[in-house]
Amino acid sequence: MAIFVEGVRKRYGDKPALAGLDLEVKPGTVHAVLGPNGAGKTTAVRVMSTLLRHDEGVVRVAGHDVRTEAPAVRARIGLLGQHAALDEDLSGRQNLEMFGRLHHLGARRAGLRADALLDRFGLADTGRKPVKQYSGGMRRRLDLAASLITEPEVLFLDEPTTGLDPRGRTEVWSAVRSLVGGGTTVLLTTQYLEEADQLADRITLIDAGRVAAEGTADELKARVGADRIVVVLRDAARLGQAAALLPDPAVDPDTLTLSFPVADRMAGLSLTLRALEGADIEALDLAVRRPTLDEVFLHLTDRKDATEVAA
Template sequence: MTDAIVIEGARKRYGEKQALDGLDLVVERGTVHGVLGPNGAGKTTAVRIMATLLRHDEGVVRVAGRDVRTEAAEVRRRIGLLGQHAAVDEKLSGRQNLEMFGRLYHLGARRAGVRADELLERFGLADTGRKAVEQYSGGMRRRLDLAASLITEPEVLFLDEPTTGLDPRGRAEVWSAVRSLVGGGTTVLLTTQYLEEADQLADRISVIDSGRVVAGGTADELKAKVGGDRIDVVLRDAAGLGLVATLLPGGATVDEDRRLISAPVSDRMAALTETVRALETAGVEAEDIVLRRPTLDEAFLHLTKEGVA
């Protein structure tokens, strides 16, 4: 089985700016592949190239087994794209929007109507399908947007920051819909600014910085690049921060505003016991003590700052 997306050495320049600088990326079929990166890293440029909306200068880009430069029409038949901004008409009903997209894709009136009903049911919008979209919540609109991108049952779906501006409930609704898609065999490439989103959804993640991939792997593998477990100690009084920092293992960091000391540990339970004993000996009161794994946020900041693979 071929991979859903293969990019080798892709380059794209805008004047003096090198947007993509030898980008390499492989996305397996039937998975969610997250693409993370700071603003200006090249994420949206890469998506636009994969979706045949932009031509790259050098390299090879293949989507759904087709070359995006020489077989653009074939690629378009096999993909869907959900951008950052809603593409639906607020004055039309949900069903009318989906029917309109179906007609634009030349499905014919009957087939467009059938497909609209299928998608409304699939995304939990059957009861509201005849209401105007302006009456929808943010999460409902985004699910309708997602449904519209699936009118042609694409093999590969590009989601470019799909939950921007949504509240936690709306974001959870979209996450559930994406999981359902992948369960049905669709390949999803997801760009997002919400690292929790990538942590929740992505089977694998590529971190892009300065137009190239600087790290890749599962969320746990990326977190491991930061280091092992950590112990966080929040003190009641910031005056004890310096003293406690000297009592914790090497590499401790201090956040005075939050009265927080964080240090790497190798033995979780031993570290917890020793920390409590050290605080009692020093006569320092703690408000909270937590053992935790590194977060994807910490991994992202580390990887994009250091540029390590």
């Protein structure tokens, strides 16, 4: 395992931040950690990246114990926090060179590594511009490049796209996919559920410092319920007739929508379409809707602030 966490506990005074956390991350994958505010996501990342000592439990990263072999762990990981750690007045290349020198690469090697990373993250054309002229997405890509200056085996991304617009998030997602394609293991914490859905091979949902659920996005969605056929009608007067043709649908008269669970997506669509056409009922929209990670999140976390994340 690239990351192995078992029975980890961490308290801040009388408050438990981690209450027996278990986690396993396979090499060369993206593993997302979701949870409401205060669930323990950032604390878990700080423990796994040796920035914080846990009270109980076992944590191994890249084959090394974070408590007894911290220097070996630090030599094998990269960390991208919630806020960019860049010098605004320096160019992108100068920032990367600086990080390289701080990691004792030497001037020539740091320069070569900076050029390679600028090219890898699509920043070669802007590498000599000061960072204060960069867009939000470009800054995060540069920050991501800086976290890879030593070619880490494991990369921790703690809410890497917070505050970015959709274009900026897409740019970072593309960069993360490229990293994993090159063999890097990524542990990602995020409050954007779409981000986990797009990127993660597996997802761990934590609440109150412990695991509430774990699996692929599809496995977690299946825990909430089956796929649903959703029909939107054109004519409000045909709503009752359409409801009589379908298997016990939920009816929303305000939106002229009917929906019902279905085991077989294609068969359900075909039967619904034939029933409506046979009664000459026109549908504006007919689709299969899967449960979303938002619904998974709200279903599995018993927290009032869960809606903040789902939003």
